Each structure stands twice: as C-alpha cells, then as structure tokens.
Amino acid sequence: MSKIRVAVVGCGSISKFRHVPEYAANDNVELIAFVDPIIERAENMAVIHGGKAFATHLEMLAEMKPDAVSVCTPNNVHASISIDVANAGAHVLVEKPMAVTDEEAAAMIEAANKNSVKLMVGHNQRFMPPHVKAREILASGKLGKVLTFRTTFGHPGPESWSIDGRESWFFRKEEAIMGAMGDLGVHKSDLIRYLLADEVEEVAAFIGTVDKKDTDVDDNSSCLVRMKSGAIGTLVASWTYYKGEDNSTVLWCENGVMKIGTHPDDQVIVELRNGSIEKHKVGAIATNDKQEVSGVVDEFINSILENRTPAACGEEGRKSLNVILSMFESQATGRFVKPNN
Structure with missing residues (x-):
C-alpha cells in the first residue's frame, strides 16, 4: 500500500530526538513537510529527510494534503493547530499536555470525531x-x-x-x-x-x-x-x-x-x-540524556493502518x-x- 504522508509542525528537540527519527525509521511513512516559524530549522530537516519547509502550518495545509501531522509546538497552540489539522482531514499526533484547558481538549476530540480522523497524545x-x-x-x-x-x-x-x-x-x-x-x-x-x-x-x-x-x-x-x-x-x-x-x-x-x-x-x-x-x-x-524509541509514532501509524483507536487517544489525554x-x-x-x- 502507499505510504502515510506525514508533516511535522514544530522542529524543536522533541521533533529532532523523537518524532522525526521515529517516522524516518518507519517503512510505512513518507515525511513530506516540516513547519517552524524559525524557517531554517524546518529547512534543515527537509534537507536531511526530504519534503518541503514552511513557516506556518496554515501555509503547509494550503499547499499540501498530509495524511497525518505531528504537533510539536509550545503548549498554548497545541489545540488550535490540532483542530486546523483535523479540519483539513489529517490524523493528529499532538505532544503532551494535549491542551491547556479541558474546553480545548474537548474541542480537539470533537474536531477529530467530526472529521473521522485519529487523535493521539504523545504519552510515551x-x-x-x-x-x-x-x-x-x-x-x-x-x-x-x-x-x-x-x-x-x-x-x-x-x-x-x-x-x-x-x-x-x-x-x-x-x-x-x-x-x-x-x-x-x-x-x-x-x-x-x-x-x-x-x-x-x-x-x-x-x-x-x-x-x-x-x-x-x-x-x-x-x-x-x-x-x-x-x-x-x-x-x-x-x-x-x-x-x-x-x-x-x-x-x-x-x-x-x-x-x-x-x-x-x-x-x-x-x-x-x-x-x-x-x-x-x-x-x-x-x-x-539517553533516547530510546518511544513507541508513540509506531502506535500512531499502526492505528491509522489498522483503522483503530490509538492507545493514548484524545479521551485518554483529556483525562490525564x-x-x-x-x-x-x-x-x-x-x-x-x-x-x-
């Protein structure tokens, strides 16, 4: 089957050490886009892994249609970006805490359900x-x-x-x-x-x-x-x-x-x-200090391939x-x- 096309929003340490290497190691994934307001960070990842660099997730979503997106940004925009991604029809893997209020968490779950996409939280x-x-x-x-x-x-x-x-x-x-x-x-x-x-x-x-x-x-x-x-x-x-x-x-x-x-x-x-x-x-x-494979990315990708609810789904993230x-x-x-x- 065709590979799952993934975009990563936020190119800081959690992307560098966890999300991007784990996507790159997964045979079912093609990395197609990297997003960061410091565009050089996105460009550096695109040079290494292929794909295109963008300064904002909205620019990326306007140009591309990823199958799945990792949201690796500061906490205050986890919810807004995740909802935009879900509304664009892509599955969402968001870093923890999934949101900063219960209302935000509920809105993220609703957006994922409405658009029939997976929502998973990075509770490794x-x-x-x-x-x-x-x-x-x-x-x-x-x-x-x-x-x-x-x-x-x-x-x-x-x-x-x-x-x-x-x-x-x-x-x-x-x-x-x-x-x-x-x-x-x-x-x-x-x-x-x-x-x-x-x-x-x-x-x-x-x-x-x-x-x-x-x-x-x-x-x-x-x-x-x-x-x-x-x-x-x-x-x-x-x-x-x-x-x-x-x-x-x-x-x-x-x-x-x-x-x-x-x-x-x-x-x-x-x-x-x-x-x-x-x-x-x-x-x-x-x-x-010592990075281990987190299991998060593989679970996220497998949940998409197998069309099932991921462990650490939105409802679990909301309770935590x-x-x-x-x-x-x-x-x-x-x-x-x-x-x-």
Missing part, C-alpha cells in the same frame, strides 16, 4: 517496556491490590533539553502556560491511570516556582492522589533535580512491592511478602490533563479537588 510512558511489564504483573494479580504508591519525574530542567536552552518557550508563561507539571507531571498522571487501570478520584497539591529565576512557570510540585479504587499516593514533578533524572514509580501492594525504574539494570523489581524476589530486565525508560488541571486548582484554592473525569 505507557509504551515504555518497564511500564508495559509492570501493568502486566499487576494485571496477573500476584501482587494483589495496589494500596499506596509514589511516582516521580524530575530532571534539571529544559535548559539542557530544549533547542533554545534557557531562552526556551518552556520558561515563558504565555506560551507554556504550565511548567514542570505540563512537561513532566502530566506524564505521571497518565502513567498512574495506565498502570492501575483506574481513574483519579481526588487530588491536593503544592505547585510553585522554587528555584528557577526570571520565570513565572512552576518548577516543582508535590501532589497527593486518591484513586477510585481507594489507593493513595504521591505524584512529584520537578525541574530542579540538578544531580540527575528520576523517573521512578514504586507500588506497595497487598502481597509485596513493585519498583519500576529504581535500578539501572533491573528495570522492574517485584519483592513479595513471602521473601521471593523477581528482577526483570526489559529495556530502559527513555531519558533526555484534567488530573493536573485539578492539581493547579488545588494549589490556587488550598482545597482537595475532584478531576472532571
């Missing part, structure tokens, strides 16, 4: 081999019910990751809207929902700017989470883990404990109350977004908040 944590293995172990029932948990995502901040370093949009509130919570916290709200196959019932949060200078976006959050099942735990997102990244999750269950991403070689460790220990070497969780929006509401009001799920 649910595709990481240690997390897939952990969910499988939980589903087996050997650990019993999850009682408490902690899930953490912290690194030194976007300075070393973003293509623009300290001048990145990540630090400009009008474009980012949210900081570490939108960058990292939403990954963990999605992960805990995925691992436990459960929804978040209620949250409380401290969110603030603890150490980053000259920015209004949050660099740290510590949040309490209660699931519908009754499990309680903590969710932490930080841009000030200056000594190095932590992307780990620990689940304390009726029959033992499961540690995910706490050991460099044994990515999933199960310690049962009867004294037995299982260690699973299943492949690493991707980090900014609502968890962190509720955390911001808790910080603002000093109250426990129930997500609008």
